[in-house]
Amino acid sequence: MTTSGFIMLSAQLKRLKGVQVFILRSALAGILLVSFTSQAQMAKNANKFVGNITTRNAVRSDFLTWWNQITPENESKWATVEGTRDVMNWGGVDNVKNFAETNKIPWKFHTLVWGSQYPGWITGLSQADQLAEINEWFDAAHTRYPNVNMIDVVNEAYEANGGKHAPPPFKAALGGTGTSGYDWIANSFKMARQRWPKAILIYNDYNIIEWANEVNWTPTMINAIKKAGAPVDAIGAQAHDAYRIAPATLKSNIDKLAATGLPVFITEFDIPDPTDASQLTTMQNVFPVFWNHPKVVGITYWGYLVGATWKNGTGLLNTNGTERPALTWLKNYIASNPNPPNDFPNFVKGGVGIVPRSSSTPQGPVTLKGPGLMEIFDLQGRMINSLHVNDRTINASMMPSEGSYVVKLNGKFAGIFAKVR
Numbered sequence: 001m002t003t004s005g006f007i008m009l010s011a012q013l014k015r016l017k018g019v020q021v022f023i024l025r026s027a028l029a030g031i032l033l034v035s036f037t038s039q040a041q042m043a044k045n046a047n048k049f050v051g052n053i054t055t056r057n058a059v060r061s062d063f064l065t066w067w068n069q070i071t072p073e074n075e076s077k078w079a080t081v082e083g084t085r086d087v088m089n090w091g092g093v094d095n096v097k098n099f100a101e102t103n104k105i106p107w108k109f110h111t112l113v114w115g116s117q118y119p120g121w122i123t124g125l126s127q128a129d130q131l132a133e134i135n136e137w138f139d140a141a142h143t144r145y146p147n148v149n150m151i152d153v154v155n156e157a158y159e160a161n162g163g164k165h166a167p168p169p170f171k172a173a174l175g176g177t178g179t180s181g182y183d184w185i186a187n188s189f190k191m192a193r194q195r196w197p198k199a200i201l202i203y204n205d206y207n208i209i210e211w212a213n214e215v216n217w218t219p220t221m222i223n224a225i226k227k228a229g230a231p232v233d234a235i236g237a238q239a240h241d242a243y244r245i246a247p248a249t250l251k252s253n254i255d256k257l258a259a260t261g262l263p264v265f266i267t268e269f270d271i272p273d274p275t276d277a278s279q280l281t282t283m284q285n286v287f288p289v290f291w292n293h294p295k296v297v298g299i300t301y302w303g304y305l306v307g308a309t310w311k312n313g314t315g316l317l318n319t320n321g322t323e324r325p326a327l328t329w330l331k332n333y334i335a336s337n338p339n340p341p342n343d344f345p346n347f348v349k350g351g352v353g354i355v356p357r358s359s360s361t362p363q364g365p366v367t368l369k370g371p372g373l374m375e376i377f378d379l380q381g382r383m384i385n386s387l388h389v390n391d392r393t394i395n396a397s398m399m400p401s402e403g404s405y406v407v408k409l410n411g412k413f414a415g416i417f418a419k420v421r
């Protein structure tokens with residue numbers, strides 16, 4: 001399924017601390033072997049992903065025709081995995097993980113802490129036992145998936161819709177509101193980071209780019225948990241109601257989330273509309289807002305087979321295998337706009353089209369979004385520097401002398417950098 005290719009030469013120049021750093025991504029010395037999947041995922045050559053989910057607990061065989069990121073729709077929810085206490089059912093999650101790894105696309109664990117689809121037996125336990133069970137759940141997920149790319153650590157913490165979305169009943173066991181006001185959320189992230197030093201840890205929520213209360217609450221909460229030391233890496237905006245919101249409003253609401261400094265994922269976008277023409281129009285209005293927002297690093301559409309999605313009318317693929325117009329348009333749009341602005345070009349790893357791309361456009365000091373391990377090698381392959389970084393910019397002082405260096409972040413190739421006078 002895979003062929004090989006080289007990232008072609010590009011040289012970008014930036015003056016840093018009085019020293020010029022060339023960023024060379026080239027076929028130099030044949031070092032930069034990158035694997036490309038041969039299927040025609042829509043965003044394969046783009047600099048953000050466009051993903052989708054499992055369909056009725058399975059990965060469809062046509063998945064890679066369009067998508068290059070995958071989230072299990074229900075398989076990695078706590079109630080699905082551990083409906084019976086201490087009996088873990090990982091089959092569905094294993095399928096997703098194996099599919100993603102085989103095809104070199106990133107996948108996301110959805111979700112660790114959520115006030116819905118948690119096992120019913122947890123509510124009858126004492127707080128101490130609840131916390132012990134939460135730790136067991138985190139441990140079991142980590143033992144099985146130590147290398148998962150992304151995790152929705154906490155889902156839907158904002159209380160809305162008369163409690164339809166609400167914190168879990170085991171919130172107190174995680175620390176309750178505490179001094180930050182959101183200790184249970186902060187602690188969930190700390191517990192996740194202890195297990196997964198490299199995964200992208202996401203706060204994911206429902207109408208946080210749609211409805212005013214949620215839009216205002218989310219950055220307040222994120223800033224509070226960051227202040228309390230929570231290692232949160234990104235915000236996931238589900239966007240289930242984006243179809244009803246004016247594009248300009250969506251854009252400015254994404255700006256508000258991004259003001260926290262974190263990248264944003266659009267995690268569960270869908271357009272419930274059985275009429276082809278109006279679904280298409282909505283797609284044309286809304287998707288470009290996400291695609292062209294420099295703080296958005298990836299977009300996941302929530303289901304694609306007509307009749308097999310969470311909400312009626314959201315499907316993009318007819319049961320006879322033909323694309324609904326919104327999908328055909330999406331494919332063409334991405335093909336003609338493969339290089340949208342992305343302020344976090346190295347953020348998501350694990351898939352082609354997500355590693356830095358060659359470009360003749362100068363771009364700023366390269367930020368390797370952490371936290372993670374940055375390793376710098378000389379062209380003979382000797383490691384000359386290794387440091388733990390958190391949202392750090394590569395600068396010339398990390399390189400001992402003039403010359404070219406290969407930089408890896410969390411074991412993945414991130415670029416060739418040359419230090420020159």
Ligand code: XIL
Pocket residue numbers: 073074155238268310
């Ligand atoms: C939905 C699934 O799509 C349904 O199959 C399931 O019955 C209920 O959950 N927010 C989330 C998702 O974070 O997990 C939800 O998924 C949709 C809303």
